[in-house]
Amino acid sequence: MTTESDPRFHRSAEAILAAARELLIGEGPAAVTHAQVAARAGVGRATVYRHWPRVDQLLAEAMATVPMPFFDAPTQPVRDWLHGELTAIARQLELHDVRAVTTTLANSALWDPGMDSRRGQFAGVLSERLAQALDDAVAAGEVRLRIAARSAAALAIGPIYYRSTIEHESVDSDFIDAAIDSLGTWRDRG
Structure with a gap:
């Protein structure tokens, strides 16, 4: 055997x-x-x-195999909720082990179909959840996106991932605000 x-x-x-x-x-x-x-x-x-x-x-x-909490339960205003979610992701990516896993997953996906499937599932869940929240914000008149919601989702997450994993730099609140502002024109919060 x-x-x-x-x-x-x-x-x-x-x-x-x-x-x-x-x-x-x-x-x-x-x-x-x-x-x-x-x-x-x-x-x-x-x-x-x-x-x-x-x-x-x-x-x-x-x-x-763990349920993913990110972008799971949007609240209004979406911009504030998005800032909190992106901050949580940034804090997780500051942890060496999380950074190692995310980069390992991305690298392994190039060669291993099983890992590529996991990468696709992970990315798909994040993108779909965030795109839906952004679509809801558009419908509520909170934001006018510059690009489609799914692309905007990648534009929101991408800079944080890059700063954390490639540059190994911390992501502060101003950086997150800039990423969110790049998505479109947000209704004044005042």
């Missing part, structure tokens, strides 16, 4: 992934280490390494 056809192989992989997901949700990305996952899953550290040789791969896999 080959390792991958052995039911124990699949059970240990499921236990490891469940443990990684629990640690990610409960304690954040920094808690997802081979040692902590092994202890939580009740398996040896070597077993974790056998399934996921690199912790960033395990973290990416765990992140793909």
Whole structure:
């Protein structure tokens, strides 16, 4: 019986992934280490390494199974809500492990169809949620977008991702305001 056809192989992989997901949700990305996952899953550290040789791969896999909170529940005014959501993303991308996972996911997607599928799902959820919120803001007269809502979503997220992952710089409130303002003309908040 080959390792991958052995039911124990699949059970240990499921236990490891469940443990990684629990640690990610409960304690954040920094808690997802081979040692902590092994202890939580009740398996040896070597077993974790056998399934996921690199912790960033395990973290990416765990992140793909966790419900994504970003852009999930828009509120009015959309501009203020969007500022809060982009700030939350920027703060997450300041964490080394999150930055490593997002760049690993993007890089791995070039060569691995499974990772590309996860990347596409992740990006699709973010884009659709944000595009819908922007469409709702247009309908409410809060903003007149310069481009289609889905493209505006990419324009809002892209600079924050670039600043955080490529430049390894912090994203401040003024930067987020500039990204939001680039989307279109917003109704005066005063």
